[in-house]
Amino acid sequence: MKTNVTVRQRDSKLRPKTAPPSKAAPPPKNGAPAKSAPVVPTSWAGRVPQMKQGVYEDGLPFNEVTYLACKMMLKPNHFDSRESLFAFGDVVKKAAKECGVKFTTKGFRKEPLQIREVLFVDTPDFRLYNNAFILRRRIPYEDGFPVGDPEIVFKFRHADLQAAAETDVRPHILGAHRVKFKCQALPLKERLGGIRLLFSHNVQFPRSAMGISGAGESVLAFDNLAKVFPALAHLRKTPGEKVELVSNTIIEEVLQDIGKLDFGEGITAGCDVGIWRTRGEHRPLIGEFAYQIKFKDRKELALKAMQRAEAFFIALQYAAKDYIALKATKTGVVYQLLGNPPNSHE
Secondary structure, eight states, X not given: OOBOOOOOOOSGGGSOOOOOOOOOXXXXXXXXXXXXXOOOOOOOTTOOOOOOOOBOTTSOBOOOOOEEEEXXXXXXXXXXXXXXXXXXXXXXXXXXXXXXXXXXXXXXXXXXXXXXXXXXXXXXXXXXXXXXXXXXXXXXXXXXXXXXXXXXXXXXXXXXXXHHHHSOOOOOOSSOOEEEEEEEEEOOSSOSSOOEEEEEEEEEEEGGGGOOOOOTTGGGBHHHHHHHOGGGGGGOOSTTOBOEEGGGOOEEEEEEEEEEEEEXXXXXXXXXXXXXXXXXXXXXXXXXXEEEEEOSXXXXXXXXXXXXXXXXXXXXXXXXXXXXXXXXXXXXXXXXXXXXXXXOOO
């Protein structure tokens, strides 16, 4: 996914705190009307929340947010071909034009359709997901065949930025790994025209770096996972317990890059449309439109550009009202396939 925008906060939980009202000033002696106080904007545009810095057990500082991302879940019934994925670009174009955002699809028709296999593992009582952890494996396909080493993705995703920052997701492996800390913006669950924030602290690395042979049931042993991911150790109940495939389902992800957004001030974002469906029976589960921008410093998020980005995300929600699925996330859909949904932090 490729995301980054800021969106107008019409949810009071997302608005910056304001100082208590000051006492009214006495009227001027000359009888002239008093000037009204300036209106304080409540827009969140471009302001990635700050966190309280600290260090992990090894003395290294907390990871900082370096991605601003936007996701919009879509009803999957609209997508039944590669052309239908590109057709969503017409919706994007309409919202972009309304907000002064440039959107180009030039050259993207030549971009190949991407296919990936995704599976989630958890305890039978969803102990990982109930505690805001997500553990999945994915592998890309080319010409119908899996290629390369499967990738492990481990994340802690929560609405509390500080909790996400303080959770050390780094694995105990010998090989290289890549940490990504994202501020994610999604539409509100109950209505169009606003946003909610999630903070995704994740790490990615090749499956072979886990050092688990995969023979027998060793790869599903919670004891082994807790050694690789120390953040999970406190969730283990008994020695020898196992994790299993969530909802007994393997996901097939179909992803298409459809264009590029330009918000001005050097801030651009590639965007894609994807669909998740069950492997084998190809049952459509959920679609997604996504885009993101990586930054090293919050100062790179120029205010005017981010105001356009904010307006665009709001406008897109209304433009895509026939597509949008407000109360969903991709992971949540997979977990609820067999009923008895877990306690989501999403």
